[in-house]
Amino acid sequence: MNVIIIEDEAPSARRLGRMLEKLDVGVDKILHSVEEAVNWFSKNAHPDLIFLDIQLSDGLSFEIFDTVEVKSAVIFTTAYDEYALQAFKLNSIDYLLKPIDEEELAKAIEKYRDFKPVPQDLQLDFDDIKKLLINPLERGYKKRFSVKVGQHIKLIQTSDIECLYSENKGTYAFTNEGRSYLLDNSLEAMENELHPEKFFRVSRKFYVNIDAIADIINYSNSRLKIKLNHFNEQEIIVSRERVKDFKAWLE
Incomplete structure (x- = not known):
């Protein structure tokens, strides 16, 4: 599972990273702003799962989705509950309110694993599958x-x-x-x-x-x-x- 965190507060990002490590989930990258995230997504393969704070230093994280077609599942992490409806219109698996509870985080991870979508590049047609199996x-x-x-x-x-x-x-x-x-x-x-x-x-x-x-x-x-x-x-x-x-x- 490839995971990134988008969070503008470094202590919160580190705390979430430690909590994920306890669940045997490694964090591959931490991003801190809308601008940094848009730039990163445009140049890198998208991860399986994003932990995304809503209010970042340079705007709302929803602006990322307005600029880039994000192909990852998302678990929102925020201190505000008024954005829940807007969040679930995106690729949202769960919506965790800060301070994040370890048990709730574990449930969100399990929810992701239960509903993990098949990546687009794995949706091969029959000819592709036959080709790979034969040679x-x-x-x-x-x-x-x-x-x-x-x-x-x-x-x-x-x-x-x-x-x-x-x-x-x-x-x-x-x-x-x-x-x-x-x-x-x-x-x-x-x-x-x-x-x-x-x-x-x-x-x-x-x-x-x-x-x-x-x-x-x-x-x-x-x-x-x-x-x-x-x-x-x-x-x-x-x-x-x-x-x-x-x-x-x-x-």
């Missing part, structure tokens, strides 16, 4: 990445990558030679570039290569810990919401 390689998944190493350009074969991970706003590829390389793309941009038989996004921070998995260990809160052949810079945890799909992917 998935026709999708043209990425075979290599080019990275800068000093004044040089190095080519990394996708098959040599153990994992891809995000850290300090950067995206890195860790290879079987035991080195990390900074990439230009975000993890979100990798979604349609990596072969789904080989790579799986186990959390908001990590994609792993099935050929690099050395061990899988039961972890707390019904999660799993993954050990790769060479990567040991930080723990790789399969988030609880992805465990079921991860186990199915392994088979």
Whole structure:
């Protein structure tokens, strides 16, 4: 689940982020104004879910929808209840009044999961589905990445990558030679570039290569810990919401 928060008050955004972390929901991006949100939506793939404050520093967040066709589900977070009717005319899943209650937040997340719409790009016709089933390689998944190493350009074969991970706003590829390389793309941009038989996004921070998995260990809160052949810079945890799909992917 890709999630962003649009909130002009930094303490409120941080508090909501911490509450979501407790529910094993990671936040991929925090935006702070109508202008920043419009600019971001025009340049990036839209997330699955937005937590959206209504009154932002430069106007009402409804103005975002007037400018950009937002394709994400929305949970509104606001101190004002007079906008509820207007909110539910949009892609609204729920309307949470501040200060947000943890139990109400958990219910809103469950509501989203129960009513999650099928993304437009997954609504394939029969010919598309047949093509993918017969020859998935026709999708043209990425075979290599080019990275800068000093004044040089190095080519990394996708098959040599153990994992891809995000850290300090950067995206890195860790290879079987035991080195990390900074990439230009975000993890979100990798979604349609990596072969789904080989790579799986186990959390908001990590994609792993099935050929690099050395061990899988039961972890707390019904999660799993993954050990790769060479990567040991930080723990790789399969988030609880992805465990079921991860186990199915392994088979």
